[in-house]
Amino acid sequence: MSFLSFTVTTRSRASLTALREVGSSLKARSYAAQAKGGSVKQNVQGYKGGKNQKLTKKQQRLEAMRNNKSPGVRLRPTPPSQLKHELFQSQRLDELMLPDFNAEELTERNLGKAMAFPLPENDAVRVFGVPRNVLLDFRILSKAASVVRDVTIKLVDRLQAASQESSQKNRFVLSGSVGSGKSFLLIQGVEYAASAGWLVMYIPRAINLVNSSTPYSYDLRTQTYLQPLFAQRTLQRFRTVNENTLSSLVAEEKIDLHDGLSLSQGTPLISLIDVGIKDQTFAPTVLAALLEALGKQTKVPVLLAVDDFQALFTKTAYKTPHFQTIRAWHLSMPRLIIDYASGRKTFARGAVVGALSLSDKTYGLSQELRHALGLQPWLQPSSYLKVAPEITAFTKGIQILKVPEKLNVNEAASLFEVWNKNKSFHTPGSDEVFLAKYTESAGNPRDFVWKGLLSTLQT
Incomplete structure (x- = not known):
């Protein structure tokens, strides 16, 4: 046997020995995790990109869903009865006494x-x-x-x-x-x-x-x-x-x-x-x-x-x-x-x-x-x-x-009042806001609502 073949054989045997030791270690860890009631997959380290990594957060969430476990606190909407601030007290149009x-x-x-x-x-x-x-x-x-x-x-x-x-x-x-x-x-x-x-x-x-x-x-x-x-x-x-x-x-x-x-x-x-x-x-x-x-x-x-x-x-x-x-x-x-x-x-x-x-x-x-x-x-x-x-x-x-291209002032004012009392504005409704939006839209009904009144909701 040549020196080169002896060296390769020795290194191969050393690699196999190291792999057996790593496998025994992983198996021991798996048994330990099962004994503690934990998840096996969460304790096993994988090989990715040449470096050992733990499971990603997405994989942990998926694993938790499989085990019917929540990965964290779930956000739930606040009951309407707890919304006491006047911002949430929206006045409905059926309370505005609009005629049918x-x-x-x-x-x-x-x-x-x-x-x-x-x-x-x-x-x-x-x-x-x-x-x-x-x-x-x-x-x-x-x-x-x-x-x-x-x-x-x-x-x-x-x-x-x-x-x-x-x-x-x-x-x-x-x-x-x-x-x-x-x-x-x-x-x-x-x-x-x-x-x-x-x-x-x-x-x-x-x-x-x-x-x-x-x-x-x-x-x-x-x-x-x-x-x-x-x-x-x-x-x-x-x-x-x-x-x-x-x-x-x-x-x-x-x-x-x-x-x-x-x-x-x-x-x-x-x-x-x-x-x-x-x-x-x-x-x-x-x-x-x-x-x-x-x-x-x-x-x-x-x-x-x-x-x-x-x-x-x-x-x-x-x-x-x-x-x-x-x-x-x-x-x-x-x-x-x-x-x-x-x-x-x-x-x-x-x-x-x-x-x-x-x-x-x-x-x-x-x-x-x-x-x-x-x-x-x-x-x-x-x-x-x-x-x-x-x-x-x-x-x-x-x-x-x-059909006229624009609303007259009285028609636009009534439309403004409807959206204002419906709490559709980010800013308080006023004469200045009305005149500004009416002028910006040139009285066009669709632009007056969507590009004028509802644009106040944009930050």
Whole structure:
């Protein structure tokens, strides 16, 4: 044996001996830890990066969770009964004696005053929902409320006239700058109609009709793409909101549905709705038949309100089997709404009201729709832009109701009072704070609240 091989063999034997000694030591420590009731893994040292380390804090927490042991003291919220400081004594809006928002109170004597939405279980806003920006306001406030503006009275006057006229004469769209309050105004119109005994169908987020968020299938009979799930949900919500009024309405003519199913004359409209709710495949046909039946009756006015109205005239996220983009009017739900907005189908008594949203850039207001509605007649679409003839045909006769770009001082003061008494400010409310925030936002309703009043909470 050479000297080199003898040296390697000796070192190898020495290494094996050292490893046996380390193993015996670790085993002894493990037994000692078990004898004391401790965790084996917490006492074993591992090899990492060439240095011996104990278990990290994260590993200790995981080990404690496995052994059902708490790694430390858990923080629990203080009971409300112990919060005695005046900072925590938030005054709720139901203690502010705000009048309820209803048809009888919407007069000029209440112009510029704040009103609270009652929101019972079958309320249209509660059941159908609201746009996302309005939902954030309602979540922060202890009770949903709004201010009666001058444009609110104008909308109410138009709806009062429409209650005795055909929807052919009452098709209009709310237009205005970003944050001017179009969605809030549309909600006020919905709440007014519901409190006045109208039948209300409210679509708060029409973008969901075109963003491929629900299933669809092609129908050879109508040559459109059906959206059965959305139609079924709309029927459910419409029944919940208008159940009391629908109980007295019946079909004035025989209603033929597909696959040989038909309902005889005199069938209650609630029974028609139940057909679409129970069977999703019938929902699109039932919804179209329901609106047609409501259009023929003259007992109760009907309101069809749609937010994100511009989304009904855009290219959708839906695709054909050949991966071609589907236009909105080739989908069953947008096409049904467009038929009534364009006047091709009407209600004997009622109105169709839409609101243009400028927040979403994907489904925003296009140049051709802007020109077709006459919002900027001097701004012609580009010569290189192909304008769909359907946009011009479907928007013919639609009137525009302009929403003011800013609140007047009285309207802003009422809005300021609501948020102030809701304890939404970091600093005490005062005339100086009000005038400063009103000036900073230039009176824009959304900026006045979110960039003005609520910015006082930022540090």
